[in-house]
Amino acid sequence: MSVTAAQGFEASGVVAGLKSTGKPDVALVVNRGRRAAVAGVFTSNRAKAHPVIWSQQVVADGDARAVVLNSGGANCFTGPFGFQTTHLTAETVAEALDIGAGDVVVCSTGLIGVGDQTFRDKVIAGSQSAVVELSPTGGTAAATAIMTTDTHAKEAVVQGDGWVVGGMAKGAGMLAPGLATMLVVLTTDADVPAAKLHSALRSATHVTFDRLDSDGCMSTNDTVVLLASGESGITPDDDAFTRAVTALCADLAEQLQGDAEGASHxxxxxxxxxxxxxxxxxxxxxxxxxxxxxxxxxxxxxxxxxxxxxxxxxxxxxxxxxxxxxxxxxxxxxxxxxxxxxxxxxxxxxxxxxxxxxxxxxxxxxxxxxxxxxxxxxxxxxxxx
CATH class of the missing domain: 3.10.20.340 (ArgJ beta chain, C-terminal domain)
Structure with a gap:
């Protein structure tokens, strides 16, 4: 169940028509827990996509309730219209969940330069459908919906002492270090404040995703986000929590390596x-x-x-x-x-x-x-x- 293995989380993956294959292409992960802590790590590429620019602002205060993701279009270098699309996507999810738009992380992946009215309409409609389809067992559906050239969904879970960290990732090309190297959503039901989430995530990505260098090409959309619901009621030792997050990231990084486009070794x-x-x-x-x-x-x-x-x-x-x-x-x-x-x-x-x-x-x-x-x-x- 990956991102829904931790208590307090729901997820979904739906077909919005962004992919010509007719496969799921919009995913949503929502934190329903007592705590809404978040930490994020983003591409260091100076050419950042609109969702990255938006989401960096969202996580700055350490609070977020939802992550909405689409495949089938990166919404990068699409001008003011593209940033408005990102903002509208967050507002659509926020209104449906009765939260603030500033508590919605937005992620996109796919071809750079895709971002016309048709793209916007499909993302918005897909986001609305994703809210309706939310489920405590929707982790795999979400992991499937964020795939692009991936051949399979990538999920992992690490059990702590009475708490859990789970995650999903996508990525099969343009894998190069820059604080993060793909789209990754991690969740935990540990009761951990944002500052400690940030410390654990930075430590983990430094020795996992930062060390995955598949083709030397850095994406414009790379995002790793960690959400904490606090639903376990347990605050783990800092080192134990960091080890668990690092193990989770290492697992997902190795899955990404194993699915790199066309690789034979x-x-x-x-x-x-x-x-x-x-x-x-x-x-x-x-x-x-x-x-x-x-x-x-x-x-x-x-x-x-x-x-x-x-x-x-x-x-x-x-x-x-x-x-x-x-x-x-x-x-x-x-x-x-x-x-x-x-x-x-x-x-x-x-x-x-x-x-x-x-x-x-x-x-x-x-x-x-x-x-x-x-x-x-x-x-x-x-x-x-």
Whole structure:
């Protein structure tokens, strides 16, 4: 039930006609609980969609009751009409729920530049229908409605000590870090104030969604929002709550990685022996964004030379001739030189782990990514057609 696993939440997913497939495309999550705390993390892309601009204002006071989401159109770069559409969407949901429009987070996903009167009419009508269809078991319907090129709904639940955190996510392309990397709604029935929600969410996204770098392309609409109903009546220890939120985000991030458009390998890049965590992240990201390395992985070629070439472009402190590189547990490079034949490494499994030891310090970081495939290029060459 994902977002409705926590007490006090209802959700729905309905067909509004935004998708040509006739599949659900408007979702709604509502907090009916005693508390209406919220925290949000948004794209750091300077090119922000209208729903992001609106929702940043909504979460600023730490209170929100609902999140309405549509797929089938990003409502980005649609001018004043687009922002008015976002505002009207919030007002429509607010009126139906008898709450203020300033307590409604709005999220959109899909093609940039879509935002005419037809789009508006369908979003508004869909939002009205979503209110009618709200249900304590509507989590999966909501998770299905926010899908775009996703092949399946993405949901997760983590049980606390008498409280729960649940969530749903969408994303299969344009996955790159910027505080958040897709549309994600998280809910909890723990009794947690907004400030602590914000702290836990920032901590969680920093080591999960921020480390998912599937194709190096940052979206204009990325949003992660966490709602707390307080219905369990339990206020968990701060560390325990942060661990639960982090585990939930990690689960959803891995689901997103596994559904990346056209990918044939799910790649975990583990950097150890770095001087600092930031440098470990920089090094790991340089591998994730190396088209040459990702193409080699697609071809089942453990080309560790491309690893060294990529990390040499970073500002991280290390000696390139003191670096070890392993693919799936087989060390192919030791101290910047061949260690054993590349034929010793089996690249055929979908899961691939690249371990890079810089031998420069105590810090580590892990980046999740995917290979570069023909299917990915095809999917994104015809996305708007």
């Amino acid at each position: 799910d790649i975990t890049i583990e950097v150890v022996g770095a001087v600092s965590e930031d440098e470990a992240v920089e090094v790991g990201r340089s591998l994730a964004r190396s088209n040459l390395l990702m193409a080699a992985v697609f071809g089942n070629d453990p080309n560790w030379g491309r690893v060294l070439a990529a990390i040499g472009t970073t500002s991280a402190q290390f000696d390139p001739y003191d670096v070890d590189v392993s693919f799936n547990g087989v060390r192919l490079c030791a101290k910047g030189a061949p260690d054993r034949p590349v034929t010793d490494c089996d690249m055929s499994p979908r899961a691939l782990r690249i371990l890079l030891d810089l031998h420069a310090g105590p810090a580590t970081a892990t980046i999740l990514t995917n290979d570069l495939t023909h299917d990915y290029v095809h999917e994104n060459s015809a996305y708007s057609s």
